[in-house]
Amino acid sequence: MKKTMILAVTAMLMTPVAAMAERDGATVYNTKCLACHMTGAAGAPKVGMADQWAPRAAKGMDALLATAKSGVGAMPPMGTCMDCTDGEMTAAIQHMLDNSK
Secondary structure, X not given: OHHHHHHHHHHHHOOOHHHOOOOOHHHHHHHHHHHHHOOOHHHOOOOOOHHHHHHHHOXXXXXXXXXXXXXXXXXXXXXXXXXXXXXXXHHHHHHHHHOOO
């Protein structure tokens, strides 16, 4: 019985993070992006400011994701979400776009 439990716990601990449920855009924004994108810190486009987001939205999601991953201006690569997947980053970007129309 003990050996089975040890194997189960070991398998659980070895499960890649990517296999776990992804965080939604609002969650990622509220925990990773809000500090800069709510205040406009270091030139970050503020959520809710359509004029700041429209030119970015025109570039398309692939370009926005690439920029978020590589960093731009004062924003470091991946912003403050070093553990985000591409899906989570995309969801956070979409959340900001949706709330900036």
